[in-house]
Amino acid sequence: MQSAKMSAIVINEADNVATAVKQLTSGAQAKVMIGNREETITLRDDVPFLHKFALKGIAKGEVVTKYGQPIGEATTPIKKGEHVHSHNMRSRRGLTSTKNR
Amino acid sequence: MTLRGFRRPDGRVGFRNHVLILPTVTCSNIVAQKISDAVPGTISISNNTGCGLLAGDMELVSRTLINTAGNPNVAATLVVGLGCESVSAEQTASSIKKFGKPVEFLSIQKSGGTIKTLKKGIALATKLVQQVNDIPREPVAISDLVLAVECGGSDPASGLSANVALGSAVDKIIDRGGSTVISETDEFVGAEMIAAANCRDKATGKKLLQMVHRFEKHIRMYGADLSNGQPSRGNILAGLTTIEEKSLGCARKIGTRPLVQVVEFGEIPTEKGPVFMDSPGFDLTSVSGLVASGCQVMVFTTGMGTPLGNGIIPVIKIISNTPGYRRMKDDLDMNAGTILEGTETIEQVGERIYTKILRVCNGQKTKTEILGENQFCIWQTQAQL
Numbered sequence: 441m442q443s444a445k446m447s448a449i450v451i452n453e454a455d456n457v458a459t460a461v462k463q464l465t466s467g468a469q470a471k472v473m474i475g476n477r478e479e480t481i482t483l484r485d486d487v488p489f490l491h492k493f494a495l496k497g498i499a500k501g502e503v504v505t506k507y508g509q510p511i512g513e514a515t516t517p518i519k520k521g522e523h524v525h526s527h528n529m530r531s532r533r534g535l536t537s538t539k540n541r
Numbered sequence: 542m543t544l545r546g547f548r549r550p551d552g553r554v555g556f557r558n559h560v561l562i563l564p565t566v567t568c569s570n571i572v573a574q575k576i577s578d579a580v581p582g583t584i585s586i587s588n589n590t591g592c593g594l595l596a597g598d599m600e601l602v603s604r605t606l607i608n609t610a611g612n613p614n615v616a617a618t619l620v621v622g623l624g625c626e627s628v629s630a631e632q633t634a635s636s637i638k639k640f641g642k643p644v645e646f647l648s649i650q651k652s653g654g655t656i657k658t659l660k661k662g663i664a665l666a667t668k669l670v671q672q673v674n675d676i677p678r679e680p681v682a683i684s685d686l687v688l689a690v691e692c693g694g695s696d697p698a699s700g701l702s703a704n705v706a707l708g709s710a711v712d713k714i715i716d717r718g719g720s721t722v723i724s725e726t727d728e729f730v731g732a733e734m735i736a737a738a739n740c741r742d743k744a745t746g747k748k749l750l751q752m753v754h755r756f757e758k759h760i761r762m763y764g765a766d767l768s769n770g771q772p773s774r775g776n777i778l779a780g781l782t783t784i785e786e787k788s789l790g791c792a793r794k795i796g797t798r799p800l801v802q803v804v805e806f807g808e809i810p811t812e813k814g815p816v817f818m819d820s821p822g823f824d825l826t827s828v829s830g831l832v833a834s835g836c837q838v839m840v841f842t843t844g845m846g847t848p849l850g851n852g853i854i855p856v857i858k859i860i861s862n863t864p865g866y867r868r869m870k871d872d873l874d875m876n877a878g879t880i881l882e883g884t885e886t887i888e889q890v891g892e893r894i895y896t897k898i899l900r901v902c903n904g905q906k907t908k909t910e911i912l913g914e915n916q917f918c919i920w921q922t923q924a925q926l
Contacts, residue, residue: 449701449881459697459780461881490697490844490862491780507700511731511786524782531768531783533730533757 448472448487450495452508457492457524459506464493470521485523492524504529542899545678546685546837547616550641554685555613556837556902558676559584559853560669562619562662563610565633566591566626572655573621576662582670583619584852586829586917592626593926603628603636605807605919608833610637610644614853616673617643619666621658624650643672678904684718684813688898689836689854690794691724693824695772696779696844698861700790702890703842703877707859709891710840710898711796711815720813722804722834723795724820724827726756727771731785732792736817741799748803752819759922771822779844794842806920807833824849825918828856832917838901840894848872850914855907857897874908 447468448458453475464470464487469480474495487493492506498518503510512531518524546554562585564573570587577585586609590602606628610618618637622630634646645665652658690707692699711721729736733753737746760767771784781787801814807830810816818834820827824847831839832853839856841849846869850856860866863878875897879885901907 446883451701459701461698488780489864492697492782506786507789509731509735509785509789511789512783525780526777526782529782531731531785533767533784 446471446473448493450474451506454508455505456495456498457504457506458495460487460489460491460493463487463489481521484519484521487523494518494520494522494524496520498524542896542903544681544683544686544899545903546681547613547676548679548681549613551611553613553835554681554837555616556904557614557853557855558616558673559614560617560619560666560673561585561610561615561853562621562666563606563633564588564591565606565620565622565628565630568592568623568626569621569649572649572658572662575659576619576621576666579659579663580666580670582674583666584915586852586915588917588919590919590921591628594627594921595923595926598921598923599627601806601922602919603633605829605833606633607636608807608809608835609829609853611640611809612832612835612837612853614837615642616676617669618645619662619669620644620646621662622646622648624648643669645669682718683714686714686719686838686898686902687810687836688714688719688721689828689831689839690721691824691828691831691839692791692794692842693849694843694845694847695776695781695787695790696861696865697781697786697790698878698881699842699844700793701861702880702887703844703859703861704790704793705887706877706880706890707794707840707842707894708796709887710894711794712798713891713895714898715796715798715814718813720810720816721795722810722816722818722831722836723792724818724831725791725822726752726819727767727784728788728791728822729753730757730767730771730788731783732788736792736800739797739799741801741814745800745803749800749817752803752817756819775845804834806830809835821920823918825916826920829917829919838898840898842877846872848909848912848914849916850907850909850912851917852915855901856909856914857894857901857907858909859894872908872912
C-alpha cells in the first residue's frame with residue numbers, strides 16, 4: 441500500500457481514476473503513485489473522502505477503469521482532475537447487461 | 542494457537558454449543574422467542590416465512606431451516622410450528638435427525654395454544670440444554686473451519702483495506718486446509734469474469750457465471766435493472782458509483798485461491814476451500830444463507846458500520862476506515878483504516894484478522910454477541926401466496 445503522504449490511491453497502473461484517501465479541495469495538488477511513477481494532479485472539483493477523480497481526460501462513452509477493470513463509462517467528457525461519480529459516469533450493466541458479454 | 546471445538550455426530554465441528562429454538566413459520570416466532578428467553582443456553586431465530594410458498598421457495602425455505610439446525614454451532618434443536626403451515630414442524634424435525642443431534646418438536650395447535658406450548662417448550666428446551674451441556678471442547682484443526690465472509694454498508698475503502706486484508710487472512714486459512722464461503726450473487730456483477738477465471742475448473746466457473754446471469758435475468762423479469770438498488774443509496778453517498786465498482790471491491794474478500802465449488806442458497810458445501818453460495822446482496826438474507834450452509838464464524842466488513850449480527854454464529858465486524866471506526870466503535874471488532882493511513886500493511890491487518898478468528902472460535906465473544914444482535918431473513922425468490 442502507498443505512503444501516508446499520498447492524497448489518493450491508484451489501485452492499478454491501467455486505472456484512469458484515483459480514490460481520495462482524504463478530503464480534497466478544488467485547486468489542490470493531489471499527489472498519487474501510478475505504479476512507481478509519482479504524479480501530481482491539479483483538482484478541478486472538491487473531492488470527498490473516498491470519492492474518485494480523473495487521472496487523465498476521459499471521453500464521453502469511454503470506459504472508466506479501476507482495479508484495472510471496467511467499472512462503467514463516462515456520460516460526459518471528463519477532464520483530468522475532475523470528480524468522477526454519478527453526475528458524469530454510469531454502469532454498463534443493468535438494462536443493457538447482455539450487450540456487454 | 543490450538544483451535545478447540547465441539548465435534549458433532551456428522552463430523553463437522555462447532556465453535557458454539559447452542560440449543561436452537563426453531564420456528565417453522567412466522568406464526569410461531571413469538572412462542573419460540575419466549576421459550577428461548579426463559580431458558581439460558583438457547584437461541585431462537587425469527588422466521589419471516591414458512592407458509593404461502595410455491596414449490597421452489599418451499600424447497601429453499603425447508604432447506605434453509607433444516608440446514609440452520611444442522612449448523613455445527615447448534616448442539617440440539619427444538620422445532621416449534623403452528624400446525625397448519627406449509628413447512629411442518631414434524632417433517633422439519635424428522636429431516637433434522639439426519640445430522641445425528643437431539644431434536645424435539647412442538648405444534649401450537651396440537652399442544653392447545655400458546656400457554657400450553659410455552660410450558661411444554663420450556664420443559665423440552667431445558668432438557669435439551671442439560672443434555673448437551675457436558676459436550677466437551679476438543680482440539681480441532683483449521684481444516685474444520687468454515688469461515689463466512691460477508692460485507693454490508695460498503696464504501697470505496699472496503700475494496701482497498703478491510704476486504705483485501707480479509708482476503709489475506711482467508712488465503713492463510715485456505716492454505717492450512719480450511720474453507721470459506723462468499724455469497725451475494727448480484728455483487729459479483731462486474732467481477733464475475735475474473736472470479737470465473739479463478740475457479741478450480743471450467744465447470745465451476747461456468748456454474749458461477751450461470752448463477753450471476755440467472756440473477757440478472759430474474760431482475761429483468763420484473764422490467765427492472767440492477768441500478769434500482771445497486772449500489773445502494775448509502776454506497777453512492779460514500780462514493781461507490783456503479784455495481785461493477787462495488788463488486789470488484791466485494792470480491793476481494795475471498796482472497797486469491799481458486800474457487801472450488803458453487804452452491805445454492807443455504808446448501809452445505811461438500812468441497813473444502815473457497816466456495817461461492819447464491820444469495821441476494823441484502824446482507825441479512827445472505828448471512829442467513831451462510832449460517833445454513835454451515836459456516837461457524839463470520840467476518841463481516843463494512844464501510845459505514847452496522848449492528849448486524851446472528852445468534853448462531855459469531856460475527857466479527859471490521860470497518861474499512863478510521864473515521865467510521867471512531868463513529869461506530871461499539872459495534873465494531875476491528876479497524877482496517879490503518880491501511881489507508883499507511884500505518885499498517887494489508888498483511889499485518891490480515892494477520893490480526895486471522896488471530897481474531899481463532900480467538901473467537903475458541904470462545905471469545907464478538908461485539909455482536911455481547912450486544913445480543915440476532916437477525917435472520919430467509920430468501921424468497923417467488924411469488925407469495
